[in-house]
Amino acid sequence: MTVVLPEAAAPAADTGPLRVVPIPGPEHVAWIAAHGAVSFLQCPSWGRVKAGWRSESLAWTGAGGRTVGTALVLYRDVPGLGRSFAYLPEGPVIDWAGPGLGRWLEPLVGLLRSRGVFTVRLGPPLDLRVWEAGTVRAAVRAGGAADLRDVLPDAVDPVGTMARERLRALGWEPAGRDTQPRFTFRLPLAGREPEGLWEGLSPEWRRNIRRSRAAGVSVAEGSFADLECFHALVAETQLRGDFDLGRGLGYYQRQFTELNRELPGRMRLFLARYGGEVLAAHNLVTAGRRAWYLTGGSASHERWVRPSNALQWAMIRAAHGLGAEVYDLRGVQPSLDPAAPGHGLLRWKLGTGGRVVEGAGEWEIAVNRPLHKAFRRYLARRQG
Structure with missing residues (x-):
């Protein structure tokens, strides 16, 4: 790597x-x-x-x-x-x-x-190990490993490993619990055309995007005024998934304001509408040659039109158009147990055709x- x-x-x-x-x-x-x-x-x-x-x-x-x-x-x-x-x-x-x-x-x-x-x-902004989407899917199908760390990676980054050893030698120690996710999911964009990104999606993702198009789902960029709707959808998603990010509307308003005050367009909000109603809303952040999907929410009804798939495909293309070399979908859980909490999110992100990356912690x-x-x-x- x-x-x-x-x-x-x-x-x-x-x-x-x-x-x-x-x-x-x-x-x-x-x-x-x-x-x-x-x-x-x-x-x-x-x-x-x-x-x-x-x-x-x-x-x-x-x-x-x-x-x-x-x-x-x-x-x-x-x-x-x-x-x-x-x-x-x-x-x-x-x-x-x-x-x-x-x-x-x-x-x-x-x-x-x-x-x-x-x-x-x-x-440390360093990687340790990388597993391609196909490797992760194969490990889940095989059923022999309960955790991604038990699966042979596709690549190992010697810089991350070396930096950890040097930190220990200098008196540093691993934090008790990481604040940022140790495992993230990234989609490489550099040197790829939109057609190649489309072909890299799983068959299920391509079907869902086509279904959204056929149903008439539209994706557009939102504004500060749409953050209230975004927050409501995030809250609905938390209730459905039984988790709590602990962030109120004011946090998202401050996030949107401050990032865009520093550089206009650093944070963008994307909305997916069906029948005139916003069914999903996700935000996108860019810095340097990278782009990140940070937070998203979706309604609990009309899920058959797959608004989140349509939204993510639009955001991937937007990041690619901005010249980003990597589209980072942020954290995933390393559990390979289909019944484990968080495995559904890992499976969904795998559909983009990217890779799981373990950071240095x-x-x-x-x-x-x-x-x-x-x-x-x-x-x-x-x-x-």
Whole structure:
């Protein structure tokens, strides 16, 4: 599997001492735009989405003050202590493949220590293993493995494996429970034509899309005013699936506003209508050369017209048209048991013909060990 590194963070770019310094948000956004393999969770706007958190844009500078890496840091303050927990979701954006990982992370930890941080958590934007859709389907049919991790992968990324070993050597440890999904589903778009993407869909997906067309389902882009409808459909989906994302309408309004304030069109809302009624609504986020399907909801009636399949096909084509190299459908569960919770979602995403990717997981380091241990005990009780 090919690992794409930001050009400015390539191994030969800078081998001298590095400094970590705050940078203005617009400068951070410009750097992200020039380095396409960056998660939307590392965009400055994401810090403004997260109520209850403070955020800061940081940069690693090398010779001549040139920026060679960036990070969005989220701070969660502990009331009354003057201390905080620092979190870098799917970041930082640095040279993870180079030999000197400590020269990147040690100045980061030093700066955060000066900010009163007691624990630093980061999510290396690296992959470990990849399973193609056909491999996953074959494993489910065979019935011998209960979990995807028991199935031989189609590819292994040595950079992710190596980075984990180096993190351990530097004193980092795996987080008790990842905040972002460890397993995600991605559809490669680079170098493919729309006809090839269509042929890559499963027969069931193609039938469902044709059924939507024949029934008269239409897909169009929505606006801020449609978020109330979107939220209602998400709530209906949660009730039907017996889960709760814990997000109110205000969260989605803030998300839509802040991401698009940073870059118009960074977040888009797509609606599927049938008989004049919106039956499904999904959102799409773009950053650099990637696109993500974040959240979606659908009505419990008229499901026979398959609005979600029509919606996703329109979003895949939109992402492809924007030049995205990967369409990320976010988290899936690794269970291969058809009766397990979440397996239906995995099966649905497999229909796009993409692949399941296991990430390197999230890692923590104790800056203040007593507070770090107390915080971990608190999280263990809260999570259950």
